[in-house]
Amino acid sequence: MDLRFYNSMTRQVEPFTTLAPGKVGMYTCGPTVYNFAHIGNFRAYLFEDLLRRTLEFAGYEVRQVMNLTDVDDKTIRGSRQAGVPLRDYTRPYIAAFFEDLKALNVEPAAVYPAATDHIPEMEALIQALFDRGIAYKSEDGSVYFSVDRFPGYGRLAHLDRSALRSGVRIDADEYDKEGVGDFALWKAWDERDGDVAWDAPWGRGRPGWHLECSAMSMKYLGESFDLHTGGIDNLFPHHENEIAQAEAVTGKPFVRTWMHCAHLRVDGQKMSKSLGNFHTLRDLLAKGWSGREVRYVLLGAQYRQPLNFTFEALAAARTALARVDECVDALTARAAQPGADDGARAPSHLAAFADALADDLNAPEAYAALFAVVRDANKALGAGLPPAGAQAALDELRAMDRVLGFVFFGRAARAEVPADVQALADARAKARAAKDWAESDRLRDALAAKGWQVRDGKDGQTLKPLAQ
DSSP states (O other): OOOEETTTTTTTTEEOOSSTTHHHHHEEOBTTTTTTHHHHHHHHHHHHHHHHHHOOOOOOOOEEEOOOOOHHHHHHHHHHHSSSOOOHHHHHHHHHHHHHHHHOOOOOSSSSOOOGGHHHHHHHHHHHHHHHHOOOOOTTTTTTEOGGGGGGTTTTTTTOOGGGOOOOOOOOTTTTTTTTOOOOEEEEEOOOGOOOOOTTTEEEEEEHHHHHHHHHHHHHHHHHHEEEEGGGGGGIIIIIIHHHHHHHOOOOOOOEEEEOOOOETTTTEEGGGGTOOOOBBHHHHHTTOOOOHHHHHHHHOOOOOOOOEEEEHHHHHHHHHHHHHHHHHHHHHTTSSSOOOOOOOOOOOOOHHHHHHHHHOOHHHHHHHHHHHHHHHHHHHHTOOOHHHHHHHHHHHHHHHHHHHOTTTTTTOOOOOOOHHHHHHHHHHHOOOOOHHHHHHHHHHHHHHHHEEEETTTTTEEEETTOO
């Protein structure tokens, strides 16, 4: 697979290359753990899961790092309002985040560094910026990065540097910066922070958000690495500031490829609590939707295109997944039956699937390839597909599901068939194959006596408890 991705730095689709052959270092901007993550957040995390799975499908060994922002204005404000220490406040939201990732079948990253566990690395980065004349201390004791002293600033966001002198909003607590575009590396302690502070050579305080990601990504992936991802809202100023902090110290290119996903909208509008269209994953699960169905919807659009989330889309996902499940069940039943292999196979669509992924993660085309397998497998089953052919189709679906993660994940539980019932069903299948209709009918009645209904269809026989 020759992967081609849109690089936000160059603003074009280009061949994906890595620093070390066959290996990818990938950094993902993770959650700020002050509340439960919402479906807009998970649109980004699922895009990144699809990307990672695609890289592995293409043969790469991926080391993914996803940070946990557990110290910032929101987490501090929440912990103070709750009257609990910062770690006690963030701990349940961190646990909930991992539960949500599991519910969505997101593959775990190699490392989940929390900001509060990496203060020494952040202090070292600030000191290096002081040593290079890039950082300065303001009158209130905060430390800032001077954009004017770093000529490379603005490349990712393609900024006109003159705009930094007039068009950047100044936060109320950043009134004494040298330049309007400068950003905080270290925020001096004030009473709003309570007991959340660390002693540093330049004064007591806490790190800035942008600094956290630069320090942690370089600790776990090196001074230069292959791939950095996030939502489009992270591009500026967060990712631009990450680049500045890292490259001002190392003098090396920070990241080779930057990838950003577009926003999620709900019913055609920006998600907002005031509009009543704000949903966490937990909200959707409580309404009876499954993580599998949510995953299907959030992955269904190409990642650089805005995605409109609706409950109608969830209902359509349920129907589509039921169709996939029926095909999988029919293939599984046929693969388990005896029969000679005449070489018949359903057409393969794995190459089209791989091409779609390689083309900047074209999820709609990848979905189309999956459903082409379902369509052709159903046709082949109706034409007498042999067990080996059914197994080949199942293997192709499993290969696709290595990337998509919803075909075999979270399927509706089916009643377990007792061994004696399954033996009767297998005997009946053999009787039908031998056209011994009297024996077939006798075994059907025997199954009914045990509380099981057998149904015959073009894809073979299926069993269901009579109570259902």
